[in-house]
Amino acid sequence: MLPIGKVKKDFLEQVIFSKLNSNPKILSHPKHGVDTGAIQINNEKVIVFSTDPLSIIPSIGFKNSGWLSAHILTNDFVTCGFPPEYVTLNFNLPPAINDEDFKKFWNSLIKEFDKMGISVISGHTGRYNGCDYSIVGAGTIIGIGQESQYINSSMAKIGDSIIITKGIAIEATSILAKAFPNIISEKIGKSLVRKAQRTFHQCSVVKDAIIASSIGVKDNGVTTMHDATEGGLFGGLAEIASASSKGLFIEKDDIFLSEEAEAICNLFELDPYTTLSSGTMIMTIRPEKEIEVMNKLKNKGIISSKIGKIISNKNECYYREKGKKKNITIQDEDLYWKIFWNATHKGWT
Numbered sequence: 001m002l003p004i005g006k007v008k009k010d011f012l013e014q015v016i017f018s019k020l021n022s023n024p025k026i027l028s029h030p031k032h033g034v035d036t037g038a039i040q041i042n043n044e045k046v047i048v049f050s051t052d053p054l055s056i057i058p059s060i061g062f063k064n065s066g067w068l069s070a071h072i073l074t075n076d077f078v079t080c081g082f083p084p085e086y087v088t089l090n091f092n093l094p095p096a097i098n099d100e101d102f103k104k105f106w107n108s109l110i111k112e113f114d115k116m117g118i119s120v121i122s123g124h125t126g127r128y129n130g131c132d133y134s135i136v137g138a139g140t141i142i143g144i145g146q147e148s149q150y151i152n153s154s155m156a157k158i159g160d161s162i163i164i165t166k167g168i169a170i171e172a173t174s175i176l177a178k179a180f181p182n183i184i185s186e187k188i189g190k191s192l193v194r195k196a197q198r199t200f201h202q203c204s205v206v207k208d209a210i211i212a213s214s215i216g217v218k219d220n221g222v223t224t225m226h227d228a229t230e231g232g233l234f235g236g237l238a239e240i241a242s243a244s245s246k247g248l249f250i251e252k253d254d255i256f257l258s259e260e261a262e263a264i265c266n267l268f269e270l271d272p273y274t275t276l277s278s279g280t281m282i283m284t285i286r287p288e289k290e291i292e293v294m295n296k297l298k299n300k301g302i303i304s305s306k307i308g309k310i311i312s313n314k315n316e317c318y319y320r321e322k323g324k325k326k327n328i329t330i331q332d333e334d335l336y337w338k339i340f341w342n343a344t345h346k347g348w349t
Contacts (some may be wrong), residue, residue, distance in 0.1 A: 005192060013032065032242050033243035035080070052091065054139055055069050057134045062202065073202035075229075079152065081149055081222070091126065093126065094127065095128070154224070155218070155224050157287075166280055170203055195259070196260040214282075219286065240322065249308050250320070251316065252319045272273075284310055287309075
């Protein structure tokens with residue numbers, strides 16, 4: 001069976017990117033590790049797009065699924081440094097979903113969009129045979145801003161400090177704790193399950209991005225932002241290095257891993273450094289601005305830590321652990337998806 005989840009860099013470059021045409025108005029083309037695309041409107045303004053899946057996970061509830069989908073869609077967009085403004089939505093729903101359950105999902109989704117100032121401008125909704133949970137479609141977030149304020153994950157500079165917010169394995173462990181609380185409680189205790197469940201609403205990086213970019217972007221502050229999704233922190237770091245044609249060096253001991261995330265990852269035999277972690281914003285920042293950014297995040301209730309720096313060795317990604325230097329290696333597949341569905345099929349609750 002082929003790996004589940006995002007396709008790999010080689011497939012993107014050989015099969016998809018190789019067939020794309022060019023257009024002089026495109027400011028940011030599709031590229032491995034880059035979350036957004038941008039089109040030049042005039043000499044000053046650009047319109048920015050990002051696209052991601054919409055997800056309904058019945059075991060965590062339709063309301064929670066709506067919240068999660070709204071923020072997963074928006075997380076990638078806000079890495080450009082602009083506020084989100086519009087969204088288009090396409091739902092290819094499983095026949096099993098009824099109207100009342102979809103209403104719960106929809107109402108929660110729209111509530112979050114309203115909070116973030118996002119307007120729905122077009123879409124499609126239908127039920128189709130062959131469609132199933134959890135991926136039920138996709139959405140595109142759109143926004144407009146000054147070209148001088150646009151950033152993406154190809155813009156890291158040598159010497160930049162690497163900052164992450166919150167911690168790692170946030171999404172994987174919070175969803176597992178909500179989906180399978182009984183079996184996990186039996187293994188590691190109710191208190192850790194409750195702590196993991198409370199981190200669910202940390203799976204958004206919208207505030208992180210808006211706060212950090214308000215300090216300044218490019219030479220004035222933040223040079224790149226990247227949400228750690230599939231492949232986790234190490235996957236996101238490797239994508240920044242690939243997109244920017246730079247290297248990076250990480251101090252692994254400076255990466256915050258919560259007690260509950262570590263326990264749940266150990267239980268499910270997940271590597272917390274390479275598994276799903278929406279909510280962990282990776283930022284590269286001009287070193288003279290790092291303290292200002294971290295202090296402003298802290299003042300708004302968001303913890304952050306400096307974990308490394310961008311180096312000149314192209315695409316070479318290293319970390320140091322207990323004095324030993326090691327290569328950052330990425331698994332062919334984020335095992336979260338396989339583990340989640342195996343637990344579902346076993347009837348775990």
